[in-house]
Amino acid sequence: VCIRDRAPTVPPPYQLPADIPDFTGRTEAVAALTRALSAQERRPDGPPSIAVVVGPPGVGKSALAVHCAHAVRAGYPAGQLHLCLGGTDPAPADPAELLAEALRALGVGDSALPHTLHERAALYRSLLAERPMLVFLDDAADAAQVRALLPGNGCAVLVTSRRRITELPGTLLLELDVLPETEAEQLLARIVGPQRLAGERPAALAILDACGHLPLAIRVAGARLAGRPGWPLSVLQQRLADASTRLDELRAGDLEVRGSFERSTRKLTGEAATTFRALGLLGPVSLPGWVADAVLDRDRAEAVVDSLVDANLLRLAGTDALGQPRYQLHDLLRCEARQGAGGEAERQALARVLGGWTSAAEHATARLPTTLFSLTPEEPARWSLPGETLGRLTADPLSWFDAERESLVEAVRLAADTGLATSAWGLAAALVPYFDLHCRLDEWQLTHRVALDSARAAGDRRGEAAMLRGLGQVCLYQDRYAEAEDMLRRARAIFHELGDTRGEAISICGLGAASQFSGGHLRALGFFRHALAMFLAVGDQNGEAYARQAIGRVYLSLQDLRQASRWLGEALRLARELGDAHREGCVSMQLGRLYDLKAETDEALRCQGRALDIFETLGDRHCGAYAMQSLGGLQAARGDRSDGSHRLQASLAIFQQLGDRSGEASTFQTLGELYRSAGRTALASHYLHRAVELRRELRAGAGQR
Incomplete structure (x- = not known):
């Protein structure tokens, strides 16, 4: 085919879609893209400049590309080609047909079109040789489709795709994310009007949150509001509040968020589709990669996760403190995933994921400084991480809990919502030692209340008792002794009914603490002696050490120093025999009090210092703060006001x-x-005034609960 077969009268193609009149934000992305495509950056005899804009559906890839193409079009006087590659269509466009379309735009008649892909590509490059043209390839399926459409030297290529196309050499890859809050608000204001937005800003921000700051969703929401000028923004806010119907609401004419998503999700098959649907059930938190292993019930499912990331249906949210990649679905994509996730397969996948969380939490808990009073389900978790993986992830248990805390709390809620009561309360119980160490009472209470309701609904009496026992402990920490006693009595009764001696003894210990802290020392002594007998009966030496310490603590309060010394000494001996350093630290604090009451200050300081050293070694900042407070008080009383004040301020x-x-x-x-x-x-x-104020607030808070 000769180049002279072109019709000489055909004008240069100027095919760019119209610019976006209300294009908003993306300052850095616009700068990077226009710089990469500008004439100054391009050598007339150099290879084509290539820029690829990728991102999830609805993030505004094409809008950004069109806007930037218009910004640089003056540098391409020979014209601009625009080809839609149909990457999200059921069958992406054939490169040979796309080349035919481009050649026609360049003046090649149908009769002159070469027959083969290779011949068409050669003619295409020849026609564009040394002609500075901008080629805009919108919605590419993959690198192979793009490669066939690359022009020769001196041109520039702008590509958009939902897939991460990284195989093209010398490419600027620009990955788009959702809009930051300020730009999202500006976009909505440009659509509905700034005055209307300013008048109901809280509702506007709630709408943007429901849209997940996704530009397409914001445009749809804005279009709905613009078409209903009489609507308060709060009407749409309320309609978008229900995640199960949110995508139904995000539709205006031919603008539709769900339709945009479906063009990507319908391409998923097999394991990728299963994983996507299951991830939709797991809440808004970021997730570690092993979750896909649990979903698919097999090891090393990284390739499936990678395929979802490459399709921009799953976002790489960063790396946690353990070095694990974290993954997250956009809120609206999660709504889409949940739509098809109601079957038994997804329920079984969810149970395996929850089993993985529970087994990992139990494994990490076993490595914490204290696991006293742990109560777990008798049936094992439905799925567990491989031993090597468990050991690696939980080698530093506190760091693991810190990294997974939000996911674990969400997992308890998810288990309860889906009727997996044993998973809900088993995971909630496994979190108690971590919550205790970090004084995370709100999350402790939240997970236990959710799991308690789930256990009751399922008729799981042991789960109900375990959650009541845990809630009773929270009430003890919050000085809500009447509530604590009520919950602990109910827990004790259920454990007694089930014949669970250890569970009953643990509940009785809580009743003893509630009695002692509210002034009933003799009553507390009775509870602790009863619990001790039960721990001895079942051979629970850790419980025995706690009960002996608790009895010694009561005798301290009663000023019976001889008996206190006896019981605390026995507790210390047993703690050391068991290798329970945390219990040794707790007993050492009580011995410090004992020696202080005996006016043996040096020994009191030694005991409190020993306790502080133990807690600092174990990483228990909470108990360490109490040891530091006691040590500071002793130092100050001895006349060392400077060091005493320093320690007290540190504990505060x-x-x-x-x-x-x-x-x-x-x-x-x-x-x-x-x-x-x-x-x-x-x-x-x-x-002293602050102390009085705080105690008054604590009493008032206890009275309102």
Whole structure:
């Protein structure tokens, strides 16, 4: 085919779609793209400049590309070609047909079109040789489709795709994410009007959150509002609040979020489709890659995860402190995934994922400084991570819990919502030692209340008792002793009914603590002695060590120093025999109190210092703060006000960080007394006043619950 077969009168093609009149934001992306495509960056005899814009459906790839193409079109006087590659269609466009379309635009008649793909590509490159043209390839399926359409030297190529196309050499790859809040708000304001938006800004922000800051969703929401000027924004806000119908609402004329998503999701097959649907059930949190192993019930499913990432249906959300990649679905894609995830296969996949969380949490809990009073389901988890993986992930258990905390809390809620009661309460119970170490009482209470409701609905009496016991402990920490006693009595009764001696003994220990802290020392002594007998009967030596310490603590409160010394000594001996360093630290704190009451200050300081060393070694900042508070008080009382004040201030900072207001109040009290004895009246008054205020707030909070 000769080039002279072209019709000489055909004008250069100027095929760019119209620019976006309300294009908003993307400043850095626009700068990078226009710089890559500008005439100044392109050598007339150099290879074509290639820029690829990728991202999930609805993120605004084509809008950005069109906007930037218009910004640089003056540098391409020979014209601009626009080809739609149909990458999201059931059958993407054939490169040979696309080349025919391009050649026609360049003036080649149908009779002159070569027959083969190779011949058409050669003619296409010849026609564009040394003619600076911009070739816009929209919605590419993959690199192979694009490669056939690359022009010769001196041109530029702009590609959009939902897939991460990384195989083309010398390419600028620009990955788009959702809009930041400011730009999302600006886009909605440009569509519906800034005054209307300003008048209902809270509703507008809620709409943007429901849209997940996805540009297509914002445009659809804006179009609906623009078409209904009489609507308050709160009407659409309420309609978008229900995630199960949100995609139904995000439709306006031919603009439709679900349709855009379906063009990608319908291409998923087999394991990728199963994984996508299951991930939709797992909530808004980021997830580790092993979740796909659980979904598919096989090892090493990384390739499936990678395929979803490459299709921009799953986002790589970063790397956690353990070095694990984290993955996350966009909120609206999660709504799409959930639509087809109601079958038994997805329920079984969910049960396996929850089993993985539970087994990992139990494994990590076993490595924490203290696991006292752990109560777990008798039936094993339905799926467990391989032993090597478990060991690697939980080698540093606190770091693992820190990395997975949000996912674990969400998993408890998810298990409860889907009727997997045993998974819900088993996971909630496994989280208790971690919550205890970090004083995360709100999450402790949340997970236990959710799991308690689930256990009751399923008639799971052991789960109900375990969650009541855990909630009773939270109430103890919050000085809500009447509530604590009520929950602990109910837990005890259920454990007794089930013949679970250990569970009953654990509940009785809680009743003893509630009695002691509310002033009923003799009653507390009875509870602890009863619990001790039960621990001895079932051979629970850890429970025995706790009960002996608790009895010694009561005798300390009763000022019976001889009996306190006896019981605390027995508890210390047993803790050391068991290698339970945390229990040794707790007993050492009580022995410090004992020696202080005996006016043996040096020994008291030694015991409190030993306790602090133990807790710091174990990484228990919470108990460490109490040891530090006791040590600081002893130092100050001995006359070392500087070191004492320093330790008290350090313990106060930890209590404030952890949200332990009771510990905070007692430290304020000790500091106030320290400064009063030093004659610093104003500072003493400040600290003592704060102690009184905090205790009043604690009593008021307990009364409102």
